[in-house]
Amino acid sequence: MRFFNFHLMPYPSLPDDYDGPAWVTCPNELFDPAVGQQVYNRYLDELIYSDELGFDGVCVNEHHQNAYGIMPSPNLMAAILARQTKNVKIAVVGNALPLYDPPTRVAEEYAMIDNISGGRLIAGFVVGGGPEYYSFSINPAFGREKFAEAHEIIMKAWTEPGPQEYIGKHYKLRILNTWPRPVQQPHPEVWIPGAGSIETMEFVAKHHYGYMGIPYFHIDIFDRTFKMFRDICEKEGYEYDPIQAGWLTPIYVAETDEEARKQYEEHFWYFIQRLLPGINVNPPGYTSLRSIQSMMKGIGTFAIALKTWEEVMDGHYVAIGSPSTVLEKLEADLERLGTGNLLGLFQLGTLPEHLTKRSLELFAKEVMPKLRKRFPDGRRMLSSSARVA
Amino acid sequence: MADINTDLFETDVGKVQLRRGGTGDPLVYLHSAAGEGQGLTFLNELADRYSVYAPIFPGFNESEGIEQIDDMEDAVFHLLDLLERLELDAPNVVGLSLGGWMAAELATRYPDHLSSLVLINPAGLYIQGDPIKDIFGRSPAEMAKDLFADQSHPIAQMMHQMERTMADSGSLKDIPFELIEPQLKSMAAAARLAWNPYLHNPKLPKRLKRIKVPTLIVRAERDTLIPAAHARAYADEIAGAKLVEVPDAAHMISIEKPAELATVVTDFLSRVPEPA
Numbered sequence: 268m269r270f271f272n273f274h275l276m277p278y279p280s281l282p283d284d285y286d287g288p289a290w291v292t293c294p295n296e297l298f299d300p301a302v303g304q305q306v307y308n309r310y311l312d313e314l315i316y317s318d319e320l321g322f323d324g325v326c327v328n329e330h331h332q333n334a335y336g337i338m339p340s341p342n343l344m345a346a347i348l349a350r351q352t353k354n355v356k357i358a359v360v361g362n363a364l365p366l367y368d369p370p371t372r373v374a375e376e377y378a379m380i381d382n383i384s385g386g387r388l389i390a391g392f393v394v395g396g397g398p399e400y401y402s403f404s405i406n407p408a409f410g411r412e413k414f415a416e417a418h419e420i421i422m423k424a425w426t427e428p429g430p431q432e433y434i435g436k437h438y439k440l441r442i443l444n445t446w447p448r449p450v451q452q453p454h455p456e457v458w459i460p461g462a463g464s465i466e467t468m469e470f471v472a473k474h475h476y477g478y479m480g481i482p483y484f485h486i487d488i489f490d491r492t493f494k495m496f497r498d499i500c501e502k503e504g505y506e507y508d509p510i511q512a513g514w515l516t517p518i519y520v521a522e523t524d525e526e527a528r529k530q531y532e533e534h535f536w537y538f539i540q541r542l543l544p545g546i547n548v549n550p551p552g553y554t555s556l557r558s559i560q561s562m563m564k565g566i567g568t569f570a571i572a573l574k575t576w577e578e579v580m581d582g583h584y585v586a587i588g589s590p591s592t593v594l595e596k597l598e599a600d601l602e603r604l605g606t607g608n609l610l611g612l613f614q615l616g617t618l619p620e621h622l623t624k625r626s627l628e629l630f631a632k633e634v635m636p637k638l639r640k641r642f643p644d645g646r647r648m649l650s651s652s653a654r655v656a
Numbered sequence: 657m658a659d660i661n662t663d664l665f666e667t668d669v670g671k672v673q674l675r676r677g678g679t680g681d682p683l684v685y686l687h688s689a690a691g692e693g694q695g696l697t698f699l700n701e702l703a704d705r706y707s708v709y710a711p712i713f714p715g716f717n718e719s720e721g722i723e724q725i726d727d728m729e730d731a732v733f734h735l736l737d738l739l740e741r742l743e744l745d746a747p748n749v750v751g752l753s754l755g756g757w758m759a760a761e762l763a764t765r766y767p768d769h770l771s772s773l774v775l776i777n778p779a780g781l782y783i784q785g786d787p788i789k790d791i792f793g794r795s796p797a798e799m800a801k802d803l804f805a806d807q808s809h810p811i812a813q814m815m816h817q818m819e820r821t822m823a824d825s826g827s828l829k830d831i832p833f834e835l836i837e838p839q840l841k842s843m844a845a846a847a848r849l850a851w852n853p854y855l856h857n858p859k860l861p862k863r864l865k866r867i868k869v870p871t872l873i874v875r876a877e878r879d880t881l882i883p884a885a886h887a888r889a890y891a892d893e894i895a896g897a898k899l900v901e902v903p904d905a906a907h908m909i910s911i912e913k914p915a916e917l918a919t920v921v922t923d924f925l926s927r928v929p930e931p932a
Contacts, residue, residue, distance in 0.1 A: 408844055551792055552843070552844035559840065
């Protein structure tokens with residue numbers, strides 16, 4: 268089992284009287300630079316702190332024009348972390364490939380981060396969330412085609428000698444010859460996050476990459492998603508390796524169960540009620556009909572519909588409580604889901620710095636070691652093309 | 657009213673649904689991004705006077721081949737192929753909204769393939785300060801207000817009902833998939849042609865002068881989706897084009913006011929001189 272601290276870098280100061288979406292059209296007048304300069308540095312400190320606490324990795328991700336996560340360039344954050352951390356893997360989960368033209372830029376920047384960090388990058392590739400297609404006016408009907416071509420370009424740039432040529436439908440590169448090349452050979456470990464679309468799972472399984480399940484669903488939906496992924500790996504002709512899957516979930520640890528809820532609940536609801544609205548758009552042609560039909564089975568459990576704390580607990584939307592309670596919950600859920608990576612959202616919504624750091628400490632000292640014992644590193648069957656150097 | 661029958665017709669990109677019926681000079685109807693055609697009595701009205709051909713564009717309804725069409729250029733070549741296979745040398749071409757834009761693109765490139773052009777609430781232009789409202793991200797209830805003059809029309813009612821169901825459950829999950837599937841397909845196909853640039857071709861305005869055939873622009877007075885400036889711009893740029901405004905009608909005029917619209921179209925076409 269590997270443990271990651273995943274930071275969304277949310278905007279914590281939406282005014283009380285604003286009840287619109289946090290995405291795409293959320294007025295940028297609401298962004299206060301005084302808050303910005305404080306939280307960016309604070310959030311980086313929290314990630315750096317998890318390196319000191321012995322986490323295996325930290326995660327950052329990419330979203331645009333929104334208050335949910337003010338990280339339009341995760342690569343900037345990863346570059347800072349490459350210098351300011353020593354041991355952790357730096358997982359960028361990921362770059363939204365269709366938003367980079369040409370996608371050579373991703374191959375370049377990821378290779379820079381891998382060099383600066385001494386080979387600690389995990390390279391995440393995403394199709395981009397639905398809102399991104401509105402925010403960047405990118406045609407969603409070609410999102411997956413562009414993603415596939417961009418991925419091919421990056422892999423060619425990293426693994427085949429240049430100069431070479433790439434002539435595709437969406438990108439035509441007469442001279443592809445990326446400098447620098449990554450430290451990890453043949454290339455960094457690759458992760459792809461997904462919300463349950465069949466196309467994404469098939470892509471990940473085919474390439475023996477890691478599949479990271481996107482959070483905010485009922486635990487039953489994760490169970491179903493990872494089962495689907497395991498089946499799809501089998502259809503590809505191999506047995507799924509737990510290290511190929513990651514479960515992303517909010518985690519909060521305090522001294523006691525009562526304190527945990529008392530300290531955490533309002534910050535959780537800020538996230539659910541203020542930052543999620545607007546995330547769930549599905550632009551035309553972005554998801555195939557068969558995936559929409561399949562994903563609609565779970566959409567009713569999306570966290571935005573949550574009304575009571577009992578529902579939150581019933582669906583395991585957050586692993587919260589004293590160290591022993593959190594350990595018990597995570598043991599059961601990880602056993603059930605079978606993933607070899609736990610991606611914890613330790614800071615969420617408006618959760619302040621001192622509580623976030625205390626939760627990280629308690630988790631690292633009292634939960635993580637026991638989970639490591641309970642789930643020792645399993646098989647590492649990643650294909651040679653995706654092996655970590 | 658004359659009958660309209662539907663069959664599958666082989667084209668360059670695969671089989672498309674083709675609704676046809678009636679006798680007389682050929683008339684081709686190009687539908688909007690709603691993919692209308694099934695039960696569209698406007699076609700039956702026209703079929704009393706014309707041989708009506710209403711192809712369903714690839715990606716809409718059951719028509720195949722959208723994966724081979726990336727933009728309006730591909731769409732026009734597909735239409736040319738269709739007209740050739742139907743052996744229609746110079747049909748009257750009538751288009752609504754997205755279909756109106758398609759008809760205008762066809763007419764600028766291949767003016768000899770038409771004997772007349774009727775653009776109804778046409779998309780296709782960008783006019784600063786008068787944008788076409790969004791069709792790709794708004795709620796069904798908002799859309800219904802732009803598409804129908806009378807909100808008690810059954811389709812408008814259905815859109816409002818869909819909105820209520822979504823508000824109740826916070827999602828689409830309680831709406832039968834069969835009901836939303838055609839809508840998902842229509843919007844996905846339309847996005848390929850019209851996501852960005854949004855519902856227009858920046859090169860179209862300067863090309864409109866190439867259109868030499870008799871042209872009618874129909875504007876529904878209560879079309880709040882596409883502002884009046886768009887119809888006026890088409891009428892100004894196409895030599896000799898006539899502009900007619902229809903009262904008490906909104907964007908989906910061919911669905912909501914089939915008889916009135918058919919009268920406007922046939923009045924115009926009956927005055928078009930026979931091709932030499």
